Amino acid sequence: MAADQNGQRSLGEGAMLTLCNISAGYGSFRALFDVSLEVGAGEAIGVVGPNGAGKSTLMRVISGMLRASSGELVFEGRPLTHVPAHRIVEAGIAHVPEHRRLFARLTVEENLRIGAFLPQARRHYVERSEWVYALFPRLLERRRQLAGTLSGGEQQMVAIGRALMSKPKLLLMDEPSAGLAPLVVDQVFDLVRRIREEGYTVLIVEQNLQQVLDVVDRAYLLEVGRIRLSGLSAELKKNPAIRKAYIGL
Amino acid sequence: MLEVSGLSKRFGHFPAVSAVSFTLRKGEILGLIGPNGSGKSTTFNLIAGAMRPSSGSIRFEGTEIGGLPAHRICRMGLARTFQIPRPFRRLSLMENVMLAANYGNSGTLAKSDAQRRAERALDMVGLPAADGIEGLGAAALKKLELARALATGPRLLLADESLGGLDHAEMEHAALMLETIRTKLGITIVWVEHIMGLLMRIVDRVIVLDHGEKIFEGLPEAAAKDARVTEIYLGHGRRG
Amino acid sequence: MDIYLFEAIINGILLGGVLALLALGLNLIFGVIDVVWICYAELVMCGMYMIFWLHSFFGWPILLASFAAILGVAGLGVLLHLLVISPILGSAPINQLLATGGMLFFLQSLATLLFGTDFRNIGVRLPLIELGDIFISYSRLLAFGTALIGAVALYLFLSRTYLGIAMRAIAQDREIMGLMGVDQRRVYLITSAVGGALAGLAACLLVLQYDVHPFIGLSFGPITFMICVLGGLGNMIGGFIAAFVMSQIIAVGGYYFSIEISYVLAFVFFIVLMFIRPQGLLAR
Numbered sequence: 001m002a003a004d005q006n007g008q009r010s011l012g013e014g015a016m017l018t019l020c021n022i023s024a025g026y027g028s029f030r031a032l033f034d035v036s037l038e039v040g041a042g043e044a045i046g047v048v049g050p051n052g053a054g055k056s057t058l059m060r061v062i063s064g065m066l067r068a069s070s071g072e073l074v075f076e077g078r079p080l081t082h083v084p085a086h087r088i089v090e091a092g093i094a095h096v097p098e099h100r101r102l103f104a105r106l107t108v109e110e111n112l113r114i115g116a117f118l119p120q121a122r123r124h125y126v127e128r129s130e131w132v133y134a135l136f137p138r139l140l141e142r143r144r145q146l147a148g149t150l151s152g153g154e155q156q157m158v159a160i161g162r163a164l165m166s167k168p169k170l171l172l173m174d175e176p177s178a179g180l181a182p183l184v185v186d187q188v189f190d191l192v193r194r195i196r197e198e199g200y201t202v203l204i205v206e207q208n209l210q211q212v213l214d215v216v217d218r219a220y221l222l223e224v225g226r227i228r229l230s231g232l233s234a235e236l237k238k239n240p241a242i243r244k245a246y247i248g249l
Numbered sequence: 250m251l252e253v254s255g256l257s258k259r260f261g262h263f264p265a266v267s268a269v270s271f272t273l274r275k276g277e278i279l280g281l282i283g284p285n286g287s288g289k290s291t292t293f294n295l296i297a298g299a300m301r302p303s304s305g306s307i308r309f310e311g312t313e314i315g316g317l318p319a320h321r322i323c324r325m326g327l328a329r330t331f332q333i334p335r336p337f338r339r340l341s342l343m344e345n346v347m348l349a350a351n352y353g354n355s356g357t358l359a360k361s362d363a364q365r366r367a368e369r370a371l372d373m374v375g376l377p378a379a380d381g382i383e384g385l386g387a388a389a390l391k392k393l394e395l396a397r398a399l400a401t402g403p404r405l406l407l408a409d410e411s412l413g414g415l416d417h418a419e420m421e422h423a424a425l426m427l428e429t430i431r432t433k434l435g436i437t438i439v440w441v442e443h444i445m446g447l448l449m450r451i452v453d454r455v456i457v458l459d460h461g462e463k464i465f466e467g468l469p470e471a472a473a474k475d476a477r478v479t480e481i482y483l484g485h486g487r488r489g
Numbered sequence: 490m491d492i493y494l495f496e497a498i499i500n501g502i503l504l505g506g507v508l509a510l511l512a513l514g515l516n517l518i519f520g521v522i523d524v525v526w527i528c529y530a531e532l533v534m535c536g537m538y539m540i541f542w543l544h545s546f547f548g549w550p551i552l553l554a555s556f557a558a559i560l561g562v563a564g565l566g567v568l569l570h571l572l573v574i575s576p577i578l579g580s581a582p583i584n585q586l587l588a589t590g591g592m593l594f595f596l597q598s599l600a601t602l603l604f605g606t607d608f609r610n611i612g613v614r615l616p617l618i619e620l621g622d623i624f625i626s627y628s629r630l631l632a633f634g635t636a637l638i639g640a641v642a643l644y645l646f647l648s649r650t651y652l653g654i655a656m657r658a659i660a661q662d663r664e665i666m667g668l669m670g671v672d673q674r675r676v677y678l679i680t681s682a683v684g685g686a687l688a689g690l691a692a693c694l695l696v697l698q699y700d701v702h703p704f705i706g707l708s709f710g711p712i713t714f715m716i717c718v719l720g721g722l723g724n725m726i727g728g729f730i731a732a733f734v735m736s737q738i739i740a741v742g743g744y745y746f747s748i749e750i751s752y753v754l755a756f757v758f759f760i761v762l763m764f765i766r767p768q769g770l771l772a773r
Contacts, residue, residue, distance in 0.1 A: 085667025208484030
């Protein structure tokens with residue numbers, strides 16, 4: 001695990017989350033090849049890349065929805081590589097899934113409640129929900145509404161709130177801007193900034209390059225299952241290789 | 250060779266493709282690209298006959314093919330591959346391609362004729378005819394798709410996401426194979442793809458779709474520098 | 490209104506109570522685990538035999554035997570899930586139908602082996618309540634009341650407890666339950682226990698009114714399925730309402746014609762409705 005020349009710490013030292021040579025796929029279809037990255041406590045890290053790069057697959061491996069075929073995953077010193085999803089939440093990683101995946105026929109409140117399913121989260125349900133409603137005042141008004149009837153942006157808030165209910169140490173956000181109108185996308189990224197300010201460590205996977213690089217400290221470029229580049233977001237913004245990854249030339 | 254004008258397709262109220270027009274010249278490789286949801290797959294399916302257009306026309310070598318059933322379009326000389334190959338698993342490799350050779354042409358080919366065409370197609374893509382279907386990897390399945398399309402003797406090939414599921418070396422090979430098909434067999438190609446790097450280096454021209462509309466047509470290098478193309482791929486900055 | 494028609498309507502409502510309970514149990518299993526327990530009525534039959542056995546052979550008081558049966562069938566439900574359903578959860582639905590169908594025959598044969606084909610009765614005769622010129626069976630009233638309480642208890646469980654919300658959520662999006670910290674397997678086991686307990690409760694109520702024999706499941710099994718499909722398979726409220734609709738057709742049809750014709754009417758109604766709205770009355 002050598003140090004990277006792009007200003008990255010040595011892998012494994014003091015990092016909150018470390019992925020080491022993770023490969024994963026679906027049946028015979030290999031989606032990730034030897035992916036290594038790390039997230040330090042308090043950081044906001046982005047994983048960018050064009051469509052089909054394997055970004056969502058990466059999220060699923062971290063949150064335990066998908067088993068890695070090889071490699072290691074270490075969180076706060078604990079190996080979590082083949083741990084089932086519900087144990088990973090217990091360890092402190094919460095995943096806001098792609099396309100939000102709300103329970104459409106449950107109310108906003110019930111969606112938040114189920115985010116607090118873990119015994120340790122249940123005990124603090126009232127304070128957690130108050131905090132989440134303070135972060136998203138619009139949800140307080142709509143808390144008895146069926147989640148499926150909310151607008152796209154509001155649904156994204158519920159999805160994020162639901163993940164926050166378990167008081168995670170690391171928040172994974174999978175394409176938070178997907179399917180949302182441009183103005184709403186701005187609001188979502190403002191939200192991400194606020195969550196950061198509250199001290200959460202965030203790993204965001206996102207296709208919208210411009211906005212995500214404005215929010216994160218560092219980013220990795222994932223292309224067809226491999227990490228091609230990584231570095232401080234300020235540097236990546238100027239790097240022509242990123243553009244090439246998305247547009248081909 | 251192919252003239253598309255004012256092609257539109259609506260699913261209910263949703264405009265998947267809106268007034269797309271372009272011309273395809275004989276012998277060229279045209280790339281049809283765009284982000285997720287841009288309508289490129291729908292456009293592809295409209296040309297291939299898998300869907301009927303809501304309005305507009307598609308003329309292949311002067312004849313209107315919009316709305317014709319897929320098998321008739323195939324027999325007229327337009328073949329397509331499928332993004333997810335689904336060969337007939339109970340048949341052998343050879344039989345799969347022979348089926349294509351027969352039904353893609355008149356439907357009344359002698360068995361030996363079909364076999365010959367199948368052998369030629371398999372040879373072109375580099376698949377040994379003796380192999381069975383079981384245990385074929387992703388790359389081999391894609392080659393089989395191509396062989397099946399080639400066995401129908403097309404003048405125009407519609408290639409549907411030929412690079413998906415392949416590793417880097419296999420992708421290079423698949424992309425070069427498309428170029429070889431154009432150069433050696435003189436087949437015109439329309440290639441839909443979302444893996445950009447290789448496509449941009451191989452196609453002659455590129456058409457970029459976004460939300461069902463054509464927003465760019467021209468050389469790959471020009472597309473890469475175009476502001477609107479950049480925005481749809483890299484995302485937009487803050488509006489607020 | 491003709492007083493006897495009124496009696497029929499009342500009896501229909503009372504009959505609907507137990508059918509509604511059965512429908513709730515079946516819908517719960519299907520809604521949460523996405524499997525149909527074809528042998529659900531046979532689980533009820535097992536419960537009825539348990540009460541008969543404990544009361545008649547061991548002299549347990551009926552109430553105690555009833556509680557034991559509820560727990561017993563709950564346990565049967567868990568066993569059914571662990572041994573039969575769990576191994577085939579991921580495979581084609583036809584396998585589940587075949588497996589639980591096989592259990593149906595297995596349970597019937599087991600009961601025949603253990604108890605013979607004689608009709609058994611626990612010998613409890615609850616009084617008839619007289620209201621003017623009409624008679625209402627006390628056992629039916631008790632059954633209806635208990636079923637209603639059971640339904641309300643289930644409703645409160647599903648809407649107020651964390652587990653209940655998890656069970657409703659699993660039915661909507663299975664894949665992400667792990668992300669909520671929910672152990673899917675545990676939820677399935679608890680659901681199987683609750684489904685079994687509901688069948689056990691229905692057994693307690695039915696054993697007061699009917700004789701038990703190995704094939705008694707055939708008397709109310711098919712009707713229960715029809716009720717569930719009519720209301721929209723998996724839809725708890727739909728099944729609940731459909732139970733009362735069907736029981737009214739049976740009761741009122743029995744008043745105007747005969748009991749056999751009333752069942753025919755109920756089946757015809759079901760078939761017609763399947764043409765009009767195949768997904769069920771309250772399906773989404």
